[in-house]
Amino acid sequence: MAYHVLRHPPGDSLPPLDATPWETVRLPAEDIVHLFHPLAPGQLRGVSWLAPVLLRLHELDAFEDATLARQKVAALLPGSSRRKTAIRSWPTERA
Numbered sequence: 001m002a003y004h005v006l007r008h009p010p011g012d013s014l015p016p017l018d019a020t021p022w023e024t025v026r027l028p029a030e031d032i033v034h035l036f037h038p039l040a041p042g043q044l045r046g047v048s049w050l051a052p053v054l055l056r057l058h059e060l061d062a063f064e065d066a067t068l069a070r071q072k073v074a075a076l077l078p079g080s081s082r083r084k085t086a087i088r089s090w091p092t093e094r095a
Helices: 051-076
Strands: 002-006 024-028
């Protein structure tokens, strides 16, 4: 028995130039570990231990992207300040 897994994850932003989409690699079943909490004796499949944190990790990734975008936009905005008193112009020297 073996598992066929994608060589590169779908949506990979930087796949190798010679990569073909949906290319799979055969991995023997002995090399795959499926971590889960068995709820019944003899249970072979279940919910992964990582399932509860996947949504949180996705949200953290989106937060980091939004923060970076906000900082980029903030860097583009010019700053200015106003004084309450008028600035006097310097007298010009006449020869």
